[in-house]
Amino acid sequence: MAKGSGIIERSLLEDDQIMEEENLVMDGIDISGRWNTMLKTRVHSQRDLDSWDEVRASAIGESIDNCIQCGMCTAGCTVAQEIPAFNPRQFIYWVRVGRKDDLIKNADVIWRCVGCYICTNHCPKEVNTAEVIESIGQWLRTQVPEKMDPAYRANHEAYRHQLETYGRLSLPRLQAEFLSKLGRQKELFGPDLRQAAVKMLKDGRAIKTLLIGRPRHWNRSRFVLTDSARA
Amino acid sequence: MSHSVIVIGGGPAGLQAAATLGNFGFDVTLVEQHDYLGGAVAKHQYQVLMPDFSSGPALVERLVGSVKNNAHVKILTNTTVGTVEEVGDGYQVQLEGPKPQQMVAQAVVLATGFDHFDPTRDGKYGYGLFPDVITGAELEEMFAKGPIRRPSNGEVPQSVAFIYCVGSRDRQVGNTYCSRVCCAVSAKQSIEIREQLPKARISMFYMDVRTYGLWEDTLYWRSQEESGVVYVKGRIAEVTQKNGQPVLKGEDTLVRGPFEWPFDLVVLAAGMEPSQGTRTLSQKFHIDLEPHGFVQQAEPMKNASLTSRPGVFVAGSASGPKAIEDAIAEGDVASLAVMQYLKTKVVV
Numbered sequence: 001m002a003k004g005s006g007i008i009e010r011s012l013l014e015d016d017q018i019m020e021e022e023n024l025v026m027d028g029i030d031i032s033g034r035w036n037t038m039l040k041t042r043v044h045s046q047r048d049l050d051s052w053d054e055v056r057a058s059a060i061g062e063s064i065d066n067c068i069q070c071g072m073c074t075a076g077c078t079v080a081q082e083i084p085a086f087n088p089r090q091f092i093y094w095v096r097v098g099r100k101d102d103l104i105k106n107a108d109v110i111w112r113c114v115g116c117y118i119c120t121n122h123c124p125k126e127v128n129t130a131e132v133i134e135s136i137g138q139w140l141r142t143q144v145p146e147k148m149d150p151a152y153r154a155n156h157e158a159y160r161h162q163l164e165t166y167g168r169l170s171l172p173r174l175q176a177e178f179l180s181k182l183g184r185q186k187e188l189f190g191p192d193l194r195q196a197a198v199k200m201l202k203d204g205r206a207i208k209t210l211l212i213g214r215p216r217h218w219n220r221s222r223f224v225l226t227d228s229a230r231a
Numbered sequence: 232m233s234h235s236v237i238v239i240g241g242g243p244a245g246l247q248a249a250a251t252l253g254n255f256g257f258d259v260t261l262v263e264q265h266d267y268l269g270g271a272v273a274k275h276q277y278q279v280l281m282p283d284f285s286s287g288p289a290l291v292e293r294l295v296g297s298v299k300n301n302a303h304v305k306i307l308t309n310t311t312v313g314t315v316e317e318v319g320d321g322y323q324v325q326l327e328g329p330k331p332q333q334m335v336a337q338a339v340v341l342a343t344g345f346d347h348f349d350p351t352r353d354g355k356y357g358y359g360l361f362p363d364v365i366t367g368a369e370l371e372e373m374f375a376k377g378p379i380r381r382p383s384n385g386e387v388p389q390s391v392a393f394i395y396c397v398g399s400r401d402r403q404v405g406n407t408y409c410s411r412v413c414c415a416v417s418a419k420q421s422i423e424i425r426e427q428l429p430k431a432r433i434s435m436f437y438m439d440v441r442t443y444g445l446w447e448d449t450l451y452w453r454s455q456e457e458s459g460v461v462y463v464k465g466r467i468a469e470v471t472q473k474n475g476q477p478v479l480k481g482e483d484t485l486v487r488g489p490f491e492w493p494f495d496l497v498v499l500a501a502g503m504e505p506s507q508g509t510r511t512l513s514q515k516f517h518i519d520l521e522p523h524g525f526v527q528q529a530e531p532m533k534n535a536s537l538t539s540r541p542g543v544f545v546a547g548s549a550s551g552p553k554a555i556e557d558a559i560a561e562g563d564v565a566s567l568a569v570m571q572y573l574k575t576k577v578v579v
């Protein structure tokens with residue numbers, strides 16, 4: 001039987017809160033069997049409100065203070081339907097009450113947001129929920145980068161680096177950086193990409209992409225990305 | 232010299248103001264745009280009133296009786312206000328209706344009330360699309376007509392949902408205030424449904440339950456303790472339809488996670504908005520509105536009926552969402568303010 005299967009509202013409990021012993025003797029009394037399940041109490045006493053300050057200060061996270069915890073975002077969320085631990089309303093709540101441990105515990109799913117903005121479109125309080133979640137994800141990336149799936153991290157870093165350096169996204173360059181970050185450079189010369197490269201050379205797109213260069217005065221204006229997005 | 236006062240709007244607030252001013256001996260003209268008196272209570276035929284389960288028709292009868300049997304009150308139904316001009320000691324008002332006429336009033340009471348929020352303006356609830364999604368006002372009309380049935384097929388509903396805060400507390404529809412009575416009215420309605428349908432599952436979908444003051448136990452608790460109604464915390468994001476049933480999509484924020492929940496009948500607790508009359512007349516009399524579009528109470532700490540212009544007073548839901556008992560009380564509050572205002576005028 002699954003751990004704690006007899007518990008009502010089992011979904012509210014984490015595995016590590018449930019104690020189950022095959023044979024349990026307490027004060028000399030054998031209580032093995034149906035009395036063998038016990039719960040560790042979980043009193044939350046360590047609040048960490050830095051995340052709130054950081055999210056609120058970021059360009060994409062400032063609307064977090066609008067949230068009224070109504071649940072419309074989660075109700076419509078594409079990812080929440082599939083992954084129960086992914087809950088935008090709850091991420092916001094945890095940030096605001098300083099439950100850093102819960103955020104970290106669920107960090108691996110927060111980056112699964114697909115950016116569909118259904119949450120933002122539903123929100124009755126004009127929280128830009130999708131971007132607030134992104135902002136919380138950004139904060140978590142600084143806290144527990146190791147919890148981020150390596151592919152997500154590589155993707156994220158490649159995007160950021162490409163944008164900051166060149167002021168534009170070029171798919172071939174992005175793909176190259178992404179794959180090499182993962183140590184998968186070989187795939188760059190695999191049959192699929194080779195075929196695509198030949199096609200792009202033929203129709204001229206490859207040259208165009210390489211010649212397009214940076215936006216004007218990029219060295220002066222790139223701070224828009226680096227400062228405001230990071231702030 | 233007898234002063235004349237015009238009371239615009241024949242709902243609970245206006246009826247009370249007209250009756251009291253008439254009893255004070257003022258010449259009162261009561262102007263109502265419809266061919267009936269009683270405001271929203273008459274329009275939607277509220278049978279049983281929140282909070283005390285008293286009779287709606289009896290209330291209308293008493294209020295209408297108090298103006299009809301009043302020698303000082305002239306009642307003009309089917310009548311609206313045309314042009315308004317400020318003259319020496321008051322306002323010259325053009326009245327448009329079966330008997331167009333002009334009158335000079337030394338004081339004006341605006342009791343032009345509210346309009347129900349129209350849920351077709353907020354597509355997510357499927358109102359107007361799915362026949363079994365109705366408004367609270369339509370439920371009142373259903374109570375008046377006979378037993379509760381599903382509009383789609385005339386069957387007895389086995390499950391009923393109430394969706395709170397429709398058209399209220401929502402930036403997307405532009406109404407950021409709470410309509411104040413819909414929580415308590417919905418609780419009252421759930422108790423009434425239980426009396427008719429002992430077996431139906433009744434669920435309330437809320438963000439906060441605002442049965443404020445004395446209504447906490449008499450309505451909210453009572454609906455749970457005596458009528459077995461369940462309250463689910465989470466704002467409904469969408470209503471769809473499956474197998475001929477409306478399906479509510481929301482998050483149960485207490486146990487967390489999204490749900491989809493089908494019901495036979497869905498009641499939208501649609502909120503209150505400033506009525507069209509409140510909007511146009513405040514322009515004609517040049518009085519200020521507060522940021523949500525209701526009439527601004529100029530000095531609520533002094534008297535609830537004072538507006539930004541001397542001689543123009545407000546009563547009832549024209550100045551914000553409120554219950555019938557408050558609307559009636561404000562009819563008297565406005566009468567008192569009118570009396571004080573006109574007395575000082577006589578002395579000067």
Ligand SMILES: Cc1cc2nc3c(=O)[nH]c(=O)nc-3n(C[C@H](O)[C@H](O)[C@H](O)COP(=O)(O)OP(=O)(O)OC[C@H]3O[C@@H](n4cnc5c(N)ncnc54)[C@H](O)[C@@H]3O)c2cc1C
Nearest residue numbers: 240242243244264270271280281344345508547548554555
């Ligand atoms: C679904 C629902 C159920 C409710 N049930 C209850 C309940 O059980 N108990 C309770 O306490 N409250 C209830 N309320 C609230 C209640 O309806 C209001 O408190 C009450 O009607 C307010 O009275 P009023 O006179 O201010 O406005 P209204 O009732 O809106 O009356 C205003 C009157 O002014 C008239 N008017 C408007 N403009 C003009 C114009 N330009 N010229 C002439 N006439 C005009 C209108 O035709 C109307 O007759 C309910 C509200 C809703 C939405």
Ligand code: SF4
Nearest residue numbers: 067068070071073123
């Ligand atoms: S929809 Fe908006 S207000 Fe509601 S819980 Fe989500 S972010 Fe908060």
Ligand code: SF4
Nearest residue numbers: 077113114116117119
């Ligand atoms: S943008 Fe992300 S959080 Fe928002 S609904 Fe889509 S998947 Fe969910």
Ligand code: SF4
Nearest residue numbers: 396409410411413414
């Ligand atoms: S009274 Fe209740 S249902 Fe109505 S707007 Fe306020 S909270 Fe929402």
